[in-house]
Amino acid sequence: MSETRDVIIVGGGHNGLVAAFYLAKAGFKPLVLERRAHVGGAAITEEFHPGFRCSTLAHNAGPLRADIVRDMQLEKHGLKFTTPDVNTVSLTPDGRALILYSDTKKAAQEIAQWSQKDAASYSDFGAALGKIGKVIGEALLLTPPNIDSPDRGDLWGMLKTGRSIRRLGKKDMYRVLRWGPMAAADLVAEFFDTEPLRATIAARGIFGTFLGPWSAGSALVLMLRAAGDPSPAGSVQFPAGGAGAITQAMAAAAKQVGAEIRTGAEIAEIRVKDGVATGVVLASGEEIAARAVVSNADPKRTLMRLVDPAHLTPDFVQKIKNYRCTGTVAKINLALSALPEFTALNAKGNGNLLRGRIQISPEIDYLERAFDESKYGNFSRSPYIEITIPSLSDPSLAPAGEHVMSVYMQYAPYKLKDGNWDSQREMLGEAVVKTISQYAPNFPQTILSGQIITPKDLEETYGLTGGHIFHGELALDQFFTMRPLLDWARYQTPVERLYLCGNGTHPGTGLTGGSGANAAREIAKTLRK
C-alpha cells in the first residue's frame, strides 16, 4: 500500500474538478481518480464517427457560475464561449417557427408577429425571472442550513435570504412563494397566450425530470434553472470544442494549483473503518489510503455501491434507496452530410437561424402527452426534442461542409415496460428521426451515422445511476435541505470523512459547478477543525 494521500476525489466530472480546484487553493492536496479514459463526466466531447466530434452528453452549460469561471481563470485555460444571435427556434406542426433571439428586444419584435400582448409580457417575464432568479441564486450559494441545530452561519444565511426575498417587494415576494409548487404550464399561462411560446418556456421546467408541464413543481425546476440564467427560454452558450472544452479547462486549472488527476482509475470500494472513511480500493486491486474521500459520483452509487451498506444504519439505507433517481432523457448524436432544411425556415434563409437551439415543443399538451407515455414505461413516440448543431459555431467539429447534430429527447424512461433498452435503442432512434423529419423532410437523407445513448447507456457507460442526468430528480422533496436527503444536505455523509460533491447535492442544477464549489468550501471547513 502506498503512502496516505490527503484528499481523494472519486470521479472527474466537472463538479469533482471544481472541488479539486478549490480544495487545492485552500491548501489541500487533492487526487482525482476518474474511471473513464478522460475527465469530464457528463461534460465531454468525443469523436463518434471518423472526423465528427460532438458534446456526447450535455451540449449546453447550466450556465457555469460566473465566480467559478473567474476563480479558475477558465478563459486563460482555453475556454471560449460563443452566444449565437438566435437563442431558440421553436417549430410548429403547421410549418411555422417561433424565433427567439438572444436579444430581448429583438425577441419581442418577433413575438409581436404572434401576439402583441405576449411581446410586451416577454420582457416582463424576463425581468421577473431576473429579479427572482437573483434571490434564488443567493440561496444556491449557501450550504443548506442544519435544521435541528442551525449554527450562526446558517442563521445568517437564512436571514440574508429572507431579507433579499423581502426586498423583492410584495409582488415578486408573493411570486416566489406561489410559483415554486406550481405547474410550469400554469406559470407560463399567467404571462403568455401563444401556445408555442408557452410550451417552449415551460420545457425548461421539465428538462431532465420525470415531470410533465402540468406536474406540480415543474415551475420550481424552471425557477432553479433561471437562477443563474434569467433569459426566458434559457440561454445558449457554445464552448468552442464542445462541452469537453469546459472540463479540459477545469482540469488544467485544478492541476495548476496543485491537484493531481489520474484517469482510467475506477474505484471499486470506499474503505471504511469504525465509521470513518480511510481510503479507496481501485478495480485493479490497488489500494490508496487517504485522510478524506470526496465522491463526485451520484449519491446512490456512492452510498449503496462504493460503500458497503453494512457501515450505514438500516434507516439511512432505506432512505437512500427511496431517493428518486431514474432518468428520462436520451441523447442522439448524428453526423450529417449537409444541413437539414426545415420547412418553416426555408423562406428565411436557413443557416443563421440554426445556430441556436432548435426545439420541438409546439404546445403544452404535446409535451404532456410525451410525458404520459413515459409514466407507463414507454418512450415518447412524439417526443420533446432539443437540437443543436454545434458545427455551425465551431466548424472544427466536423469535416468541411459537413455537420454534427446533437439531440436531446425526452421522455425515455429508464425502466421500460416491455423489452429492454438494447432491443428498443434503434426504435428510439427511428422515432426521433421521424419526428424531426416532419419538420425537415430532407433530414433522413443527410444522416451519415448516429450514436444513440439510452438511459441504460448513461448508467453503464457514463456512470449515472438510473440514467438520471442530474444525479437524482430535481423536485421539491429532493431540493435544498433535502438534497440528497433531509439531514444530509451539507455535503457530509453518515460515514465520517466521506463527502459528496456531485450534482446530487445542493444546488444540483446541472452544469454550473455550484455543487462542487459549495462542497469544497464545506469540506475545507470541516477538515480544518
Add this chain to the structure above:
Amino acid sequence: MIKNGRASGVVLANGDEIYADVVSSSVDPRLTYTRMIEPGNLPDDFLEGVNRYKFRGSSGKVNMALDGLPNFKCMPGVGAHLRGAMSISPSVEYMEKAYDEAKYGHWSSHPYIDMVIPTLTDTSLAPPGKHILSCFVQYAPYKLAPGLDWDTEKEKFGDNVVNTIAEYAPNIKDIILHRQVVTPLDLEREWGLSEGNIFQGELSLEQLFFLRPVAGWAQFRSPIKNLYMCGSATHPGGGIMGAPGRLAALEILKDGGA
C-alpha cells in the same frame, strides 16, 4: 353594497336591501368579488389574484335509487362491506389513466368511483327495502375538449358510471329505480360552486395557507372594510369541517365585530 370602501349591507335579487355592520361571504372569491361587487371597488392587483385563482372542478356525482343491494363479484352477498366506503381504484395506473383523459378535456372512460350506501346506516333515507347509492366520480373536468358540452355528455357520463360499476357488481343495472347525474356544470349552476370545484377552488400548494385565496389576503379580511370571507376558499380550505367558518368568526370578533 359598499360605501366609502366599507361594506354596508347586501341587495337581494328581489331588490330588498339589508343593511349590516359586517358582511361575511361563504362563497368563493370569483362570485364574491367579481359578481357581487361593483367594479371599481377593488385594487387591480387584488383582482388579478382573484382572476388567477384556479377552480377547475374535476368531479361529478351520480346518485341512484335502488330496488335492492348491489352484489359485488369480489365479495358476493350482503355484509358489513356494503356499509362503509367502496372504492373503484384498482391500481395507481388505473387512476393515473383516468386523470390523463381529463387533462385533455374528456371524462374518464374508466373512472375512479367512491361509493356509499347511506341507507344501510340510516334507513330513513329511503322507503323500506329500497336503497340509495351515492357515487362520487372522478374525473369529470369542468372544461371539456372543443366540441363537447356537459349538457349533452351528462347522461353518457352517467351511463359510463353505471357500466363501470356493473363490471364489479353485475346486478346493478337491474335494480336502478332512478338516477341523478350531477356534472361540474350542474355544481356551478345549481350549487354556486364556480367551475364545479367541490372545494371552492383547487387545493394546490400555491393556493393554500397564507396564499388562500389571494396572497396577502389569507386572514379572512378583504380590501373592503367590514367584508370578510368565511367559506372553503379560505384557509384551511374545502371539506366538511367548519374550520374556515370558525377561524373567520374569530377574526371578525377580533376586529370588534365591525
